[in-house]
Every structure is written in structure tokens, then in C-alpha cells.
Amino acid sequence: MVNSRLSGFRNLSVPERLARLADGTALTAADLSALAPEGGLGLDQADRMAENVVGVFGVPLGVAANFTVNGADVLVPMATEEPSVVAAASNAARIARVRGGFVTSSSTPVMQAQVQVLDVADPEAARLRLLAARAELAGLADAQDPRLAELGGGVRDVSVRVVDAREQRYVVLHLAVDVRDAMGANAVNTMAEAVAPRVAEIAGGRPLLRILTNKADLRLARAHAVFDAEALGGPEVVRDIVHAAALAEADPYRAATHNKGIMNGVTAVVLATGNDTRAVEAGAHSHAVGPDGRYTSLSHFARDADGNLTGTLELPMPVGLVGGATRVHPVAAAAVRLLGVSTAAELAEIIAAAGLAQNLAALRALATEGIQRGHMALHARNVAVAAGAGPEELPRVVARMVADGAVRGDHAERVLAELRAEAAR
Numbered sequence: 395m396v397n398s399r400l401s402g403f404r405n406l407s408v409p410e411r412l413a414r415l416a417d418g419t420a421l422t423a424a425d426l427s428a429l430a431p432e433g434g435l436g437l438d439q440a441d442r443m444a445e446n447v448v449g450v451f452g453v454p455l456g457v458a459a460n461f462t463v464n465g466a467d468v469l470v471p472m473a474t475e476e477p478s479v480v481a482a483a484s485n486a487a488r489i490a491r492v493r494g495g496f497v498t499s500s501s502t503p504v505m506q507a508q509v510q511v512l513d514v515a516d517p518e519a520a521r522l523r524l525l526a527a528r529a530e531l532a533g534l535a536d537a538q539d540p541r542l543a544e545l546g547g548g549v550r551d552v553s554v555r556v557v558d559a560r561e562q563r564y565v566v567l568h569l570a571v572d573v574r575d576a577m578g579a580n581a582v583n584t585m586a587e588a589v590a591p592r593v594a595e596i597a598g599g600r601p602l603l604r605i606l607t608n609k610a611d612l613r614l615a616r617a618h619a620v621f622d623a624e625a626l627g628g629p630e631v632v633r634d635i636v637h638a639a640a641l642a643e644a645d646p647y648r649a650a651t652h653n654k655g656i657m658n659g660v661t662a663v664v665l666a667t668g669n670d671t672r673a674v675e676a677g678a679h680s681h682a683v684g685p686d687g688r689y690t691s692l693s694h695f696a697r698d699a700d701g702n703l704t705g706t707l708e709l710p711m712p713v714g715l716v717g718g719a720t721r722v723h724p725v726a727a728a729a730v731r732l733l734g735v736s737t738a739a740e741l742a743e744i745i746a747a748a749g750l751a752q753n754l755a756a757l758r759a760l761a762t763e764g765i766q767r768g769h770m771a772l773h774a775r776n777v778a779v780a781a782g783a784g785p786e787e788l789p790r791v792v793a794r795m796v797a798d799g800a801v802r803g804d805h806a807e808r809v810l811a812e813l814r815a816e817a818a819r
């Protein structure tokens with residue numbers, strides 16, 4: 395079993411970190427070479443994944459430490475260009491660990507496709523006719539993907555809505571499909587296109603859009619954790635994190651930033667595993683709109699009877715282990731093996747835990763010393779490089795900027811000039 399408590403991991407060199415991962419995880423030799431600087435996505439592979447390819451864009455892949463999810467330790471791969479994200483996730487997971495880590499759950503992996511029908515004379519009557527034809531439509535859809543049915547997936551429901559829009563009243567049929575371990579977009583889109591002519595015939599109209607909805611509200615992942623008051627810094631910190639979360643619930647201006655903090659964690663794991671970041675982002679933000687139409691926070695924090703902080707997060711999580719780039723991209727395949735997950739549901743739940751961890755780390759920083767100290771100390775490396783610091787100069791420029799409390803390009807240039815003048819003397 396993996397021990398995610400990687401003490402001192404940050405102080406190792408990259409090859410030392412890789413050697414540490416090789417020991418005690420399911421990573422293969424091929425995975426390790428895919429993670430090495432000269433490994434990864436080759437141009438040939440890249441050329442098959444997208445169009446007009448001229449190169450490969452690298453993004454740092456980090457490993458968040460300290461995660462315990464449902465009683466088992468897990469190492470969480472995160473692909474992100476943003477400094478302090480991996481540190482913050484590890485930091486919050488370390489705090490969550492004190493009280494057992496994250497407890498997660500998820501719904502059945504059901505994605506939905508929509509079929510829009512236009513020019514229907516009596517939309518309400520058409521709705522009832524389509525509902526009466528549910529079994530026929532489900533059978534037609536299932537016939538498109540016999541493999542999915544063999545794997546225990548397939549159509550779970552057929553529903554019909556009448557949508558009053560600017561142009562007219564549309565009949566919109568939904569196919570709800572259990573897509574098992576796929577993200578499922580291609581699978582449900584194929585089904586939607588296949589049933590559309592028959593749907594239009596029954597409704598007495600013209601079919602138009604036949605596409606999945608990214609409001610994947612039937613495919614939810616949830617994470618919960620108790621954060622120990624003392625480990626957080628005391629009862630005042632718990633109190634102020636609750637106030638910070640309350641503002642996010644009430645104010646869309648704050649909610650957008652609060653949710654961006656959650657997505658710092660979510661998107662990094664989604665990208666690392668080769669999943670569709672846009673689909674997950676779209677699902678998350680649509681889920682953040684409550685029944686009253688207001689945009690609010692995806693997570694909730696409260697003080698429990700013992701004075702500790704409890705945090706919960708629920709969001710759509712359309713991610714897969716098959717299809718898309720998940721198996722094609724060698725680094726994504728390595729990331730999945732590092733996680734040790736064998737179902738899309740397990741992956742979805744770990745991503746929810748990473749989102750909650752990220753959110754807690756940011757809120758704790760914001761409710762105490764502010765974001766700049768921890769975040770800017772790590773961002774300082776980028777500022778120093780942009781100012782022209784070489785590898786030898788980097789640690790000294792970073793240390794001076796942090797000590798001076800001035801992590802800025804102009805200050806980096808000044809420090810660099812001073813260091814070079816000193817060296818020339």
C-alpha cells in the first residue's frame with residue numbers, strides 16, 4: 395500500500411522524486427520514462443491527437459502528498475502551471491489527515507444527451523407520445539453501443555422537457571446513459587444522433603441539436619473532511635474560514651474566486667489524467683447555480699460540535715479512464731497508474747477530494763496571513779526567471795525578494811544587478 399506522507403519530497407531533485415515514486419507505487423519503467431524530461435508525449439502521437447500540430451506544450455506535473463481518501467493513502471498527480479497549487483493541496487491534505495482524511499462518494503456515472511425538436515404543433519402532446527415510446531428509443535440508443543451494454547452500462551432513462559425559448563417552444567428529449575468508465579461524450583452523442591430521426595417523427599417536428607449536456611448533474615462526485623481546529627491554527631481560524639465560506643455562499647463576486655480555488659485542484663488532476671478540462675469546468679460552474687438562479691459556492695464549511703471545521707464539496711465529474719486522451723497520452727496513463735484507480739468513479743472521487751483540499755488551503759491562507767506570503771514565495775521563482783536570473787542566481791534572487799517582501803519584476807532586476815555587480819568585484 396502507498397504511503398502518501400512524503401516527508402521532505404519537496405527537497406529532493408526531480409530524479410530523486412521519480413526514484414521515490416518507483417518504490418511502492420504501480421508505476422512501470424515505461425511510466426517513469428514518460429515522466430522524465432525527455433519522455434512524455436511524442437510529436438507523432440501529438441500529431442494524431444489534434445490538428446495542424448507543430449509542437450508539444452509542456453506543463454509541470456507535480457504530485458500532491460498526504461492524501462488519505464476513504465481510509466487509503468493516495469498520491470495525487472496534478473498538472474498545473476500555477477505556483478503553490480501542489481503545495482497547497484499537500485498542505486490541506488496534511489491537515490485533513492489528522493482526522494482521517496477525506497470521505498468520498500459518487501453517483502452512478504450517468505451522462506445525458508439532448509435532442510432538440512423544432513416546429514412541433516403541440517409540444518405537450520408530443521412530450522407524452524415520446525414518453526410512451528421510451529422503451530423503443532432506449533433500445534435504439536443501446537443498439538449503438540453493444541460493448542457499453544456488455545459492461546453494464548447503457549440507457550437508464552428517457553425524459554422529455556418543453557423549453558420556452560426566444561424563437562419558439564422546443565421539445566427537448568434527454569437520454570440518460572450509464573457510461574461506466576468513459577467520460578461518455580462520444581458514446582452519448584452517437585446515441586443522440588441515432589435516435590433523433592425517430593424522436594422527430596414521433597414528436598412531429600424537425601430535429602436539430604443532438605449533443606450531450608455538460609450540465610452533468612446526474613454524475614456527481616462528493617468529498618467531505620473534518621479539519622482539526624488545532625491543526626488549522628485554532629478556533630479563530632475555524633471561525634474566520636466559516637465567515638469566508640459564508641461570503642462565498644452569499645456573494646457571486648466572491649463565489650467565482652472561491653470556486654476558482656476549487657478548480658485549481660480539480661482541473662490539475664483532470665488534466666494530469668488526460669481528461670477534458672472544459673467539460674469538467676462547464677459542469678462545475680453550471681452546478682454552482684442554485685435553483686433560485688444565483689451563482690454560489692460549490693463547497694460548504696461549518697464548525698462541528700467539537701469546534702473542528704467540516705468541509706463538503708459536490709460537483710459534476712465527467713471523467714473517464716477509457717476514451718479521449720486518457721490512454722493515448724503516456725503521461726496521463728502514468729498518472730492513472732500512480733493514482734492506482736480502476737474505475738472512473740474512484741478517479742472522480744479523488745478529484746473531488748483534491749478540489750476540497752485546494753479550497754481549504756486557500757481559505758486558510760486568506761483567513762489568516764493572506765494569500766501573498768505562501769503563494770508569492772513560490773511565484774517568486776517565475777518572477778526571478780522572467781527577470782533573467784540563471785539557475786545559480788535563482789535561489790539568491792528569490793530569497794532576497796521574499797525577505798524584502800517585494801516579489802516584483804523591477805525588484806528582481808535590481809537584486810540581480812546588485813548580485814552581478816558584487817560577483818564582478
Ligand SMILES: CC(C)(COP(=O)([O-])OP(=O)([O-])OC[C@H]1O[C@@H](n2cnc3c(N)ncnc32)[C@H](O)[C@@H]1OP(=O)([O-])[O-])[C@@H](O)C(=O)NCCC(=O)NCCSC(=O)C[C@@](C)(O)CC(=O)[O-]
Binds near residue numbers: 400488656768
Ligand atoms: C503555500 C503554502 C502551502 C505554504 O504554507 P506553509 O505553512 O508555509 O507550509 P509549510 O512549509 O509549513 O509546509 C506545510 C505542508 O505544505 C506542503 N508544502 C509547503 N510548501 C511546499 C512546497 N514548496 N512544495 C511542496 N509542498 C509544500 C507540504 O506538504 C508541507 O508539509 P511537510 O512536507 O513539510 O510535512 C500555504 O501558504 C498555502 O496553502 N497557501 C495557499 C496557496 C494557494 O491557494 N494557491 C493557489 C493559488 S491562489 C488562487 O489562485 C486561488 C485563490 C486563493 O484566489 C482562491 C480563493 O480566493 O479562494
Ligand SMILES: NC(=O)C1=CN([C@@H]2O[C@H](COP(=O)(O)OP(=O)(O)OC[C@H]3O[C@@H](n4cnc5c(N)ncnc54)[C@H](OP(=O)(O)O)[C@@H]3O)[C@@H](O)[C@H]2O)C=CC1
Binds near residue numbers: 575582716
Ligand atoms: N461537450 C463535450 O464535452 C464533448 C466532449 N467530447 C470529447 O469526447 C471524448 C470522451 O468521449 P467518450 O465517449 O468517453 O470516449 P470514447 O468514445 O473514446 O470511449 C467510450 C467508449 O469506450 C468503450 N469502452 C471500453 N471500455 C469501457 C468501459 N469500461 N466503460 C465505458 N466504455 C468503455 C465503449 O464502447 P466501444 O468499445 O464500442 O468504443 C465506449 O463507448 C473526450 O475526448 C471529450 O473531449 C466530444 C464531444 C463533445
